[in-house]
Structures are given as C-alpha cells and as structure tokens.
Amino acid sequence: MRGALDHGRQQARGQDGPGPAGSAAQAARLGLGREQPGPAGRAAQQVSSHAELTAELTAAGALPAAWAETFSAVDRALFVPAHCWVDDYNGQPRPLDGATDHARWEAAVYSDVPIVTQLDDGKTVWPDTSRNATSSASQPTVVLAMLEALNITGDVANVLEIGTGTGYNAALLSHRLGDAQVTTVEVDQELAEQAQAALEAVGRKPTVVVGDGAEGYSANAPYDRIIATASVQAGHIPIAWVAQLRPRGELVTPWKSTWGSGVLVRLVSQGERTAVGPVVGDAFFMNLRDHRVPFGFAGKYGRIADEATGVPSFFSTVRPDEVALDRDGAFAVGLRLPGVQHSIAYDKEDGEAYELLLYDVDSDSWATVQVDGGSTALGEFEVRQQGPRALWTEAERAHAWWVESGCPERTRFGLTVTTDSQTAWLDRPGNIVATFE
Numbered sequence: 001m002r003g004a005l006d007h008g009r010q011q012a013r014g015q016d017g018p019g020p021a022g023s024a025a026q027a028a029r030l031g032l033g034r035e036q037p038g039p040a041g042r043a044a045q046q047v048s049s050h051a052e053l054t055a056e057l058t059a060a061g062a063l064p065a066a067w068a069e070t071f072s073a074v075d076r077a078l079f080v081p082a083h084c085w086v087d088d089y090n091g092q093p094r095p096l097d098g099a100t101d102h103a104r105w106e107a108a109v110y111s112d113v114p115i116v117t118q119l120d121d122g123k124t125v126w127p128d129t130s131r132n133a134t135s136s137a138s139q140p141t142v143v144l145a146m147l148e149a150l151n152i153t154g155d156v157a158n159v160l161e162i163g164t165g166t167g168y169n170a171a172l173l174s175h176r177l178g179d180a181q182v183t184t185v186e187v188d189q190e191l192a193e194q195a196q197a198a199l200e201a202v203g204r205k206p207t208v209v210v211g212d213g214a215e216g217y218s219a220n221a222p223y224d225r226i227i228a229t230a231s232v233q234a235g236h237i238p239i240a241w242v243a244q245l246r247p248r249g250e251l252v253t254p255w256k257s258t259w260g261s262g263v264l265v266r267l268v269s270q271g272e273r274t275a276v277g278p279v280v281g282d283a284f285f286m287n288l289r290d291h292r293v294p295f296g297f298a299g300k301y302g303r304i305a306d307e308a309t310g311v312p313s314f315f316s317t318v319r320p321d322e323v324a325l326d327r328d329g330a331f332a333v334g335l336r337l338p339g340v341q342h343s344i345a346y347d348k349e350d351g352e353a354y355e356l357l358l359y360d361v362d363s364d365s366w367a368t369v370q371v372d373g374g375s376t377a378l379g380e381f382e383v384r385q386q387g388p389r390a391l392w393t394e395a396e397r398a399h400a401w402w403v404e405s406g407c408p409e410r411t412r413f414g415l416t417v418t419t420d421s422q423t424a425w426l427d428r429p430g431n432i433v434a435t436f437e
C-alpha cells in the first residue's frame with residue numbers, strides 16, 4: 001500500500017476555518033476543485049450580496065443576536081482585495097480575480113469560507129500560489145463565534161485585537177463599540193496600510209498599529225478584552241497580553257499544540273499576571289509569526305520512511321483515528337506530544353486506507369502507521385518508527401492516559417498562564433495534565 005501514498009501534498013498551514021477540509025463543500029459550490037462540481041454543487045445557490053450572506057448565517061443559527069446589527073452593517077466585500085485565493089478541494093489556495101472574474105470572487109466573498117489574502121508573507125505574488133497562507137479574511141462563522149466568545153458586556157470600553165489582516169474584524173468591533181474603544185495590531189506593514197485604507201473607506205477609525213502583536217500594545221492598556229486572530233503555540237501565550245488585561249478582563253485566542261488540533265480558549269485575568277480559563281470551541285488558525293512550527297517536512301519524512309526499508313515493523317492496538325482524527329482524542333494526545341507533527345496520506349484507490357505519519361523535526365524522529373479496512377476490523381495496525389524519540393510509543397502512552405481519563409471532550413480542558421508557567425488542566429485548574437516548556 002505504501003507506494004501509493006504521498007505526504008508531499010500535506011495540509012495547509014492554517015486558513016481560519018473550523019479545521020482542515022472544512023470548506024470542501026464550499027469549494028465545490030465555487031467551482032474551485034480539480035473536478036467539476038457534481039449536480040449537488042451546481043444546484044447549490046450562489047450567494048452574491050452581504051444581505052444574503054447575513055440571511056444565510058442567520059438561518060444557520062450562526063449569527064449571534066448581539067452581533068446581528070453590526071454584521072449586517074459591515075460589508076465583507078469592502079475588506080477583501082480583488083486579488084486573493086480560495087482553497088480548492090485539496091486545501092490548495094486557488095487565485096481569484098475580482099476584476100476579471102467578479103461573479104466568482106463575489107460568490108467567494110459572500111460565502112462562509114476563509115479568503116486567503118497573503119501567501120508566504122507576501123513573497124508568493126498573486127496569481128502564483130502555495131500552501132502557506134499568512135493572512136486571510138477569516139471564515140465568517142469563525143469570526144462570529146470568536147466575537148461571541150469575547151463576551152462583550154455593557155461595561156467593555158477598551159478592546160485590543162491582534163492580527164488586523166484585512167481590517168474586517170476591527171471594523172465589526174469598531175461598529176459595535178466605537179472607534180476610540182478599539183486598537184488593532186498587525187505585524188505586516190503593507191497589510192496594516194491596506195486595512196487602514198479599507199477601514200477609512202467605510203468611515204471607521206480604530207487605532208491601527210504596525211508592530212509585533214505578541215507584545216500587545218501597552219500605550220492603550222489596560223484592556224477589558226483582548227482577541228487574537230492568529231494562533232498561539234502551546235506554552236507561548238504572550239505574558240504581555242495577560243499583563244495588559246484589566247483584572248477580570250478576558251482574552252480570547254486560538255491555541256494549538258504542534259500536533260495541530262486548534263481550539264479557541266477564553267482566559268480571565270486573575271490579576272497579578274495570571275489568567276485562567278477553558279477551551280470554548282474550535283479554531284484552526286495560522287500562527288503568530290514567531291509561533292510558526294517547522295513547515296513542509298511531511299514530504300521529507302514520508303520519503304525517508306519509504307526508503308528506510310530496513311526499519312522493522314510491529315503491531316499496535318491503538319486506533320490511529322482516535323489519535324489523529326477524533327477531535328477530542330487528537331487534542332488530548334497533542335497535549336502530551338510536544339514538538340510532534342503529523343500528516344495523513346490517503347490511498348486514492350481505497351477510501352478506507354491511509355498512512356499516518358508522525359515526525360519531530362528537532363530530534364529527527366518519525367513513525368508511520370498503516371490503516372485499511374482489514375487492520376481496522378482486526379484492531380491491529382502496522383507501525384514503524386525511527387529516531388531518538390519513539391513517536392508512536394509516545395502517542396500510545398498519551399492515548400492510554402486519555403482513555404484512562406474517560407476520553408474527555410476537549411472543552412473539559414483549560415489553561416493557566418502565569419509569568420512562570422503555562423499549564424493545561426482537566427475539569428479544574430488544580431488538576432494539571434500538561435506543563436509546557
């Protein structure tokens with residue numbers, strides 16, 4: 001089976017959706033796949049105005065009442081550049097041209113999909129493409145879920161956003177709260193300038209700062225709320241954010257381990273540079289610039305595994321789907337697999353067959369696990385592993401801990417951040433299950 005699999009086409013780095021492959025149906029609707037959309041794709045109605053998008057999200061129950069007026073007042077199209085990219089079925093960003101292909105551009109902008117607005121920090125120039133999205137207009141349902149999680153109450157007077165991107169989220173915050181109440185920080189000068197121009201064009205004037213958002217923005221602190229629209233890496237929630245929150249102030253940020261299952265956390269400041277709070281949902285986001293993990297190594301380790309024919313195999317009874325595909329299992333396992341990444345290569349000829357590849361770039365270790373209908377029925381999976389870290393053995397241990405804990409859902413976990421440490425807990429802050437370096 002191994003020869004048919006290719007880890008080179010690994011998942012994109014992060015596109016601000018609910019998770020990888022979350023937008024396949026939308027890609028079909030937009031005609032962005034390699035195959036032509038089937039009858040269902042053709043029949044799906046294209047939405048071509050912000051009012052229709054608003055109606056669609058309302059019907060789907062994705063538009064929180066508190067954000068309804070603001071969402072319908074701020075047209076997403078006014079923040080998306082004419083040259084952008086939308087993922088196809090394979091998670092490959094495809095260029096879209098708002099000038100020459102306006103109908104398709106409009107259909108994308110008014111769809112519930114993330115729109116990529118920058119690749120490789122601007123080094124890949126439209127219409128070229130890559131899998132490394134570095135800025136985007138996030139998926140509208142994700143934008144709304146995060147704003148809802150931000151818990152804007154009547155006394156909220158000062159909000160900091162990290163990751164201005166297109167300026168769309170800042171426009172929503174400014175519309176709801178007022179321009180003077182919103183500060184937004186973007187690391188990329190060109191993006192910040194574009195966002196500022198888009199904001200001004202719709203009459204909004206929040207404070208737009210060019211800088212490293214990991215430092216927060218102390219000049220306008222303390223904040224009642226901080227929202228990050230780029231993901232932090234496990235163990236690296238910037239202490240500046242916690243320090244710049246008012247006591248009882250709240251921080252909402254996407255968070256993920258190197259294993260990759262992204263979640264949304266909401267931490268409440270306890271004062272004295274300490275914040276504590278639970279996982280409140282899912283959020284698969286591109287990382288803050290300094291939080292990027294080594295990227296593009298799945299193809300390399302897939303090839304190394306192919307060529308390492310002398311590495312002996314053994315059988316494991318731990319189900320790879322519970323380790324890598326089940327969102328609760330993958331989240332928990334990821335807490336205890338520091339530095340480890342994974343890739344799944346599906347067998348094109350056998351829908352049930354895939355290879356799970358685990359790799360750790362720092363220690364130069366890898367493991368592969370083979371899955372097909374037969375192994376799943378038997379409950380035995382062929383494993384090979386090589387390197388200083390026995391990665392599948394580590395994954396088995398992490399999985400055993402999750403199972404012994406009663407297979408808790410990811411929302412039963414939470415984080416505590418202090419100046420000295422960052423820890424994950426289960427059910428209550430005293431029950432620490434992982435400490436991050």
Ligand SMILES: C[S@@+](CC[C@H](N)C(=O)[O-])C[C@H]1O[C@@H](n2cnc3c(N)ncnc32)[C@H](O)[C@@H]1O
Nearest residue numbers: 135163164165166168169186187213229288289
């Ligand atoms: C998903 S996009 C943000 C979407 C944006 N909120 C919007 O409404 O369009 C993430 C943004 O975070 C920015 N970013 C990454 N690292 C950053 C950092 N350290 N400080 C500030 N911005 C950063 C990226 O340049 C990118 O524009």
